[in-house]
Every structure is written in structure tokens, then in C-alpha cells.
Amino acid sequence: MTAFNRIRLLAVTGAALCGSVASAQSNVTISGSIDAGVFRDTAGRKNVGTIQRSHLEFAGTEDLGGGLAATFRLRHRFDADTGASEAGTGRPFWHGESTVGIKGGFGALRVGRALDAIQAHDWAFDAWSNYDRIVSPAWDLWHWNYSADPAGGGSGRVANAVFYDSPKFSNVSLHVSASPESPEGAVAKTRAATLLYNDGMLRMMLGSGKNSAGATETLAGVRATFGQLSLMGVYNISETLAGSKAKVTTLGAVYRMGATTFKAGWGQADINGVKQRRMVSVSTGYSLSKRTTVYADLASKRILGTGTKEVYGAGMTHSF
Numbered sequence: 001m002t003a004f005n006r007i008r009l010l011a012v013t014g015a016a017l018c019g020s021v022a023s024a025q026s027n028v029t030i031s032g033s034i035d036a037g038v039f040r041d042t043a044g045r046k047n048v049g050t051i052q053r054s055h056l057e058f059a060g061t062e063d064l065g066g067g068l069a070a071t072f073r074l075r076h077r078f079d080a081d082t083g084a085s086e087a088g089t090g091r092p093f094w095h096g097e098s099t100v101g102i103k104g105g106f107g108a109l110r111v112g113r114a115l116d117a118i119q120a121h122d123w124a125f126d127a128w129s130n131y132d133r134i135v136s137p138a139w140d141l142w143h144w145n146y147s148a149d150p151a152g153g154g155s156g157r158v159a160n161a162v163f164y165d166s167p168k169f170s171n172v173s174l175h176v177s178a179s180p181e182s183p184e185g186a187v188a189k190t191r192a193a194t195l196l197y198n199d200g201m202l203r204m205m206l207g208s209g210k211n212s213a214g215a216t217e218t219l220a221g222v223r224a225t226f227g228q229l230s231l232m233g234v235y236n237i238s239e240t241l242a243g244s245k246a247k248v249t250t251l252g253a254v255y256r257m258g259a260t261t262f263k264a265g266w267g268q269a270d271i272n273g274v275k276q277r278r279m280v281s282v283s284t285g286y287s288l289s290k291r292t293t294v295y296a297d298l299a300s301k302r303i304l305g306t307g308t309k310e311v312y313g314a315g316m317t318h319s320f
Helices: 003-024 137-141
Strands: 027-040 044-051 056-065 068-078 097-104 105-116 157-165 172-178 191-198 204-209 218-225 229-239 245-257 262-270 274-287 292-303 307-319
Touching: 056 097, 068 105, 097 157, 105 172, 137 245, 137 274
Parallel strands: none
Antiparallel strands: 027 044, 027 056, 027 307, 056 068, 068 097, 097 105, 105 157, 157 172, 172 191, 191 204, 204 218, 218 229, 229 245, 245 262, 262 274, 274 292, 292 307
């Protein structure tokens, strides 16, 4: 699909959604974020480009009566510096999510393509919400041997799947994702489940999954908030069918002081008993407004066989 056709598709989609607001009185939102900056990567190159993600999202609900509501979400991810779809082999145009579903007192049920039950919730246990390519230990280290969609170019999302999110019971909720389909060469059906506890100050999760290639993953996370300070940690184990085992540990901290936010992180990946990577990172962000933030990142990454690399950058994000 050409860039012109994609723009036309988005325009038609937006018009259709706006039309549905008038005819069906749906609650429809258009939101997203645009991020770009200047940074130095681990190869020592200077770049202008994406540091955090840029995306465009259409989402909505329609009241069906009886406590039920229909839902949908379409999310496209792109690189703001070029305007192209976010780089990645085999990724679809609606890479972020494309689901339709229903919700009510029983919880929420969706069908389509979305983050699996683990990666839809683990972001809360990283200081950068797994959202920064320079300083986030989650971005560099989590899910080392695991992809929710190995047949679709590698991603935390699973296609052709069903997703269920339960209501909260005593601050505990259950989240499940599964695909009934078996891609060519599959040895298993992709599925994952997460138990999440969240009382507003303490958040804990335990998730486990298996993908169509037979790889498995377990992730445990905890985050505690004390006023303006949040502390968090994750332990993630992922193993391929062939037996390669990765053990990843990350720690993070977030401190808010008015319009300024300070973040720090540390992470280590032990691959088959060898310390493959270790990193330490810090960043500072300043909110110019409710929607616009400027930030600076700095990280030191020790990579086995290549030594220690210093990476840094500065950028700006606008959300709408």
C-alpha cells in the first residue's frame, strides 16, 4: 500500500468513525503521540529519529444496554522522522492493535491482534514503561528468547487471538490471551495468562506464556509507590524449544518533582549462564504542558564481546 493510500485510508476511517458517533451515539476517541529526537546509538552513530514510540489510535465504545458495551481499537505505529510505518519485518499497518470486542460485568472480551496477556501489563514495572529505546532496560533485555508472534516478524503482540480481562476481585484481576490457530511450522498454540494485583500504591504481577514456536516465558514484577517516588523490579525467564535460557533482572525508580521527572534503571541479562549484557541508565524529563514533554537520556551498556557503550539523546514528545 502506498503512503498516499495509507493516508487516504486513515482519513476514510476517521470520517467513518465520526459518522458512527452521530448515528450510533458511540464514544469514539482519536489519540496518539509524536516523538522525535537526536541520539547516539551503540554503534557510535549520530541519529535523528524515534527515541520513544509514535502512534495514532482510534478507539471507541457503544452502549448496548443491559450493562454491555461494544468496543474497538485500531493503533498504527510510525517513525516521526520519516513518516514511515515503524520499522520491523512483516509488521502489519495496524501493528499496535486491531481488535473488536464486548465488555460488561463479566469483564472484557476482544478478538483480533493485540499485546499478549504478559506484555499488555508488564510495562508498569519499567521506569520508562518499556517506551524508550535508549534508557529502558525493558526495551533492551526483557523477553530475550520470547516473541508472542514468532511467525509474524517477532512482536509482543499475538494475531488471530482472543483476549480476556476479568473484573477486579479484592484488587486482583486475571488476564488471558490465546490463539486457536497454528501457523505453518508451529509446534504449539500461543497462549499466556497473568495475575495482576493493584491497589493504587502496590502493584504486582505474575505471568506465564508459551508461543507457537514452543518457547516459554515467565515474568514476575513488583512496583511500590511512596508519594512522589516509585520503585520497581522485574525477574523474567524465557527459554527456546532448543533449550537456550535467558534470565533477566531489572530495577527502576521514578521521582516526580513538580514538572520535572527523574528516572533511573539497571538491568542484567544472563544467557545460558553467561552475563551477556548489563546496563545502567538515567533520564530527566520536563513537562512544558499537560501534553508536551522534553527529555534527556543517558545509558551505559556493557555488551559481551564488544565492551561498554555509552548512548545518549534528547527528544520531545507530544501526546494528543
